[in-house]
Amino acid sequence: MATLAPAVGAPPLAGGRSVTFGGHAYPVVLPKLRDPRLHVAAVVITIHVLGQLGLGFWVSVPQILAAILTTALIELAVTFRRTRSFVWPASAMLTGSGVALILRVPGTPPGDHWSFHSWYVFSGVAALSLLTKYAIRYRDSHLFNPSNIGLVIAFVVLGSTRAEPLDFWWGPLDAWMIAAYAVILVGGLLITRRLQLLAMALTFWIAVAGGLALIAASGHSMTARWAFSPVSGVDYWRVIVFSPELLIFLFFMITDPKTVPLGRVGRVLFALLVAATSTLLMAPQADEFGTKVGLLAGLVIVCALRPVIDRVVPAPGSEDDRLGRFAARTFLGQRPGGQLTHPLLRITATIAVVAGVGTAIAVGGSSSGGVIGFGSDESLARRADAIDPSTFPAITVEQGVVDWSHEIAGPGARAIVLTLAENLEFETEALLEREPTLLEAVDHGDRLDDLRLRLGTAEASGTTTVDRYEFDDINVTLLVPFGRQDGLSLGLESRGTKTVETYDASGEIQARESSPFETMFVMRRATGGRWLNVDELPVEAD
Numbered sequence: 297m298a299t300l301a302p303a304v305g306a307p308p309l310a311g312g313r314s315v316t317f318g319g320h321a322y323p324v325v326l327p328k329l330r331d332p333r334l335h336v337a338a339v340v341i342t343i344h345v346l347g348q349l350g351l352g353f354w355v356s357v358p359q360i361l362a363a364i365l366t367t368a369l370i371e372l373a374v375t376f377r378r379t380r381s382f383v384w385p386a387s388a389m390l391t392g393s394g395v396a397l398i399l400r401v402p403g404t405p406p407g408d409h410w411s412f413h414s415w416y417v418f419s420g421v422a423a424l425s426l427l428t429k430y431a432i433r434y435r436d437s438h439l440f441n442p443s444n445i446g447l448v449i450a451f452v453v454l455g456s457t458r459a460e461p462l463d464f465w466w467g468p469l470d471a472w473m474i475a476a477y478a479v480i481l482v483g484g485l486l487i488t489r490r491l492q493l494l495a496m497a498l499t500f501w502i503a504v505a506g507g508l509a510l511i512a513a514s515g516h517s518m519t520a521r522w523a524f525s526p527v528s529g530v531d532y533w534r535v536i537v538f539s540p541e542l543l544i545f546l547f548f549m550i551t552d553p554k555t556v557p558l559g560r561v562g563r564v565l566f567a568l569l570v571a572a573t574s575t576l577l578m579a580p581q582a583d584e585f586g587t588k589v590g591l592l593a594g595l596v597i598v599c600a601l602r603p604v605i606d607r608v609v610p611a612p613g614s615e616d617d618r619l620g621r622f623a624a625r626t627f628l629g630q631r632p633g634g635q636l637t638h639p640l641l642r643i644t645a646t647i648a649v650v651a652g653v654g655t656a657i658a659v660g661g662s663s664s665g666g667v668i669g670f671g672s673d674e675s676l677a678r679r680a681d682a683i684d685p686s687t688f689p690a691i692t693v694e695q696g697v698v699d700w701s702h703e704i705a706g707p708g709a710r711a712i713v714l715t716l717a718e719n720l721e722f723e724t725e726a727l728l729e730r731e732p733t734l735l736e737a738v739d740h741g742d743r744l745d746d747l748r749l750r751l752g753t754a755e756a757s758g759t760t761t762v763d764r765y766e767f768d769d770i771n772v773t774l775l776v777p778f779g780r781q782d783g784l785s786l787g788l789e790s791r792g793t794k795t796v797e798t799y800d801a802s803g804e805i806q807a808r809e810s811s812p813f814e815t816m817f818v819m820r821r822a823t824g825g826r827w828l829n830v831d832e833l834p835v836e837a838d
Contacts, residue, residue, distance in 0.1 A: 324381070333386040336487060339479055340393045343397060354404055358410060358411065362416070363392040363399070367392035368385045368392065397544070400459070417459065426442055434602065438554060460585050461541070462541050464520070477540065496551055496563040496564060503575075504574060507571060508532070512528070517582070520584040536587070555599055566598060574591045574594025694774070712827055717767075720829070723735065728762060738828060741831060744830075765792060772786060775787040775818070794812075796808070
């Protein structure tokens with residue numbers, strides 16, 4: 297998020313409020329109502345409130361508060377030590393709320409607004425983000441947007457099983473989404489216009505929309521937990537370009553006045569470079585996690601190049617700090633008197649650069665467009681034991697499933713149930729044989745994360761626990777298993793007998809216990825090929 301802060305060592309304002317401790321009076325500095333930081337905070341807090349009340353954000357109030365309070369306390373301590381005054385930590389709290397808006401931790405209970413699950417991750421990432429503001433300096437200010445670099449470091453270091461960014465797609469376009477778009481767009485346009493950063497924001501959006509169009513046209517696909525199948529083509533372009541997350545990124549993260557060039561030319565060039573870099577990083581990513589991290593990482597890279605950018609752009613406010621004049625001198629070689637020097641060479645070089653970037657984006661997108669699955673059905677079939685059709689349970693298919701797809705009925709439903717049974721057997725084999733790649737061939741999303749954790753625990757302890765299922769009946773239904781931010785999945789309401797087996801390090805069985813079970817296996821063609829297990833949920837009572 298934008299920091300909009302004065303220099304860290306700035307003296308407190310004269311006069312105003314103060315508090316007295318031990319006979320010493322310490323000034324208290326509060327932000328003014330016209331402070332842009334309060335306006336940004338109002339937008340972000342409103343999005344947090346909408347996320348909790350109606351958008352189904354996968355984050356809890358304690359997690360949000362952990363990030364905000366951590367940054368607030370650190371900033372209060374640092375400024376008090378340097379200025380001997382209590383300064384309202386507006387910028388730091390923006391950093392904390394920005395981290396909490398983007399960061400998600402797998403395993404957080406959906407719909408539990410007061411969960412303390414992994415609150416320390418939010419606190420740690422927020423602290424790391426704020427500390428970069430003090431540790432990495434350029435021209436008496438921070439070089440990187442604090443929340444941006446902290447989030448990118450967290451995602452790269454922790455990986456998708458421990459942390460991930462906010463989804464591109466927040467839900468269907470209902471009243472809650474319309475309210476969210478209105479808050480982001482109205483607030484973003486007003487704030488960036490006031491700070492004279494609107495041209496920069498629009499430049500980024502137009503440039504990244506063009507780059508993503510090239511990726512979409514290349515046949516690229518992206519898997520996402522909220523999509524029933526891989527997102528490609530126009531859907532890929534539309535989802536990202538009009539994503540509320542991307543709008544937050546361009547209105548409140550790229551347009552941080554403390555981390556962008558001061559001049560008009562520098563800011564437009566900065567926006568173009570962020571768009572190009574982010575698009576190049578997004579092009580080869582086959583899943584949403586990599587795509588979102590690529591978007592955020594583009595800003596980190598260009599911020600690191602800002603000292604170079606400042607050397608090549610005109611001085612802020614100078615006669616040359618105009619886009620038309622800069623373009624003429626840079627691309628046409630126009631001298632102060634208006635004479636052109638080697639215009640053909642410069643135009644050719646410009647076209648070559650643009651074509652090169654476009655080609656790299658298209659090639660990056662096409663290189664991963666057809667490689668979505670983690671395993672082939674042929675390689676899995678060679679490992680699977682034949683399942684006797686006579687052992688199939690009674691299968692019912694709800695009318696909503698048939699209305700949605702006539703293929704998922706009769707033989708189609710039996711094929712999906714067969715795939716479920718095979719997937720469960722492959723999960724058992726992967727745990728016993730310590731084969732994580734086998735899990736990736738049959739699982740996705742939360743199910744894959746859970747099985748990876750079980751596999752890690754088994755490797756560490758030497759004791760492996762597996763589940764074997766005998767089905768009595770299965771009912772196939774449509775469901776949205778994780779909240780409004782997920783697309784349709786198939787739910788297989790299953791009943792029967794589950795046998796839990798425990799094996800020691802040598803593979804010898806140590807215990808076996810059977811009991812009735814009732815559960816909902818969630819399946820989705822998340823990678824475009826095989827039906828994969830994506831979660832296991834309790835069956836809701838009628």
